[in-house]
Amino acid sequence: QTISHYRVTHSQGPNFAYEHCLRRTTPEQRANLDLSSWRTASNGAEPVRKETVENFIATFAPFGFRRDALYPAYGLAEATLLVSTKKHGEKAGVLTLAADALEKNRIVVVSPAAKDQVVRTVVSCGPPICGMKVAIVNPNTLTKCQPDQVGEIWVCDPSMAVGYWNRLEETKKTFHAYLAESGEGPFMRTGDLGFWQDGELFITGRIKDVIIIRGRNHYPQDIELTVEKSHPSLRSSHGAAFAVEIKGEERLIVVQEVERSYQKQLDRDEVVGNIREAVTDEHDVQVYYVVLIKAGSIPKTSSGKIQRSACRVKFLEGTLDQLEARGKVASKSGAAVSS
Structure with a gap:
């Protein structure tokens, strides 16, 4: 509404901001928008998802948003921000x-x-x-x-x-x-x-986020996307995947927020089963431990990005605000115990 009212031309936000617009706006709210002034909608600061780009364009194009206005970008504060972005007038490339x-x-x-x-x-x-x-x-x-x-x-x-x-x-x-x-x-x-x-x-x-299990590299954002798609109760862009060494072997851990509307009547076994099956099918790796946590409790940076390292620390400390966990976890002695 701000962009429509004030005829804003340029904006920047991470991928989850565009996802938020898709999830939180209704057809009635979009009906009165005029986004024709919006020339550059930069998407950066975290991995850019193909589904987000396509869904955002399809949803807001009827209200004046142009396909070539969405700019996936890469940058960092140390470079005085921008390093690369797509050229004007072109569509975002996907491989x-x-x-x-x-x-x-x-x-x-x-x-x-x-x-x-x-x-x-x-x-x-x-x-x-x-x-x-x-x-x-x-x-x-x-x-x-x-x-x-x-x-x-x-x-x-x-x-x-x-x-x-x-x-x-x-x-x-x-x-x-x-x-x-x-x-x-x-x-x-x-x-x-x-x-x-x-x-x-x-x-x-990110180098520090790559999960290496049995000599194979797994990118956490790919696993997190698979997890959130595995059941409708799971919050989009509110999960973390990381590895923990248990009995001398790297094991995959998944932490995932559950939508508030599902928390009181959640079929935990079904959700955890869906997560395990989806990750195994898509990534050929076994999830050792699944932690379902309350909405709004996953650690984030001040800009809203998930802090995987902080999630890992909280998992090891046992301080995650969890609804339910399934699998095995290492005790302080190093022995695996069932939850």
Whole structure:
């Protein structure tokens, strides 16, 4: 309504903000909107979901919102925000990738209509802006990745900050990275993972959030999307997936909020069963423990992003505001006990 009334032209929000608009507005509320002034609706700060982009455009196009006005973007505060976004007048690009290859940090593009394999969709964040130098680098060897490989995103530009205030060691580690083969640099190590395709940047996740189980990489946002789709009682964009070491082996943990309207009459066994089945079918990994928590209780940053590391800490402390849990959990002695 604010955009419609004041003829706003530019805005920025994370993916969950667009999801919130889809869930919380009614057809009656949308009927009087005029969004024709909205030229740039930037979507960044967290992984951009193909379903969100498509549903937002389809829902608000009848009220003047243009398809090319939605801008998936990548940026970070250290770069004075924007690093890359799509070009004006173009549609946001989307790639369909073979999931098994992505788990091994390889990029294999497949047809969106592929029925014989599990796939992942990734939305393009466009080319770097204003000549900003961006490299995709193997975080272990510090060498540039091949075009079909996922690597860490390194950024170099005059717009970059020079470091973190009074944090010399972290500044050196983050802002003074050089390529091993050429000595080129300094770059800033973003800690984000991604790849190039036709000159555009695609983001796949965060290094520290990647779940590695039995040698395979699983991106938490993919598992979280599978979880929330598994049952109508589960809140969209209000879950966390992470790994915990139990008896010397990494195990997958899922924490998920339940909609308030379902909490009093929730069939917990059905919900947990749906989650387990969906994750196994889609990702070929077993969920070791499921924690269903009350709406509004999952840890978030001040900007509304889920804090997976804080969820993990609360899980280990046993301080999550849970409705129900199913599975096994490690006791302090390291022995697995049933809940």
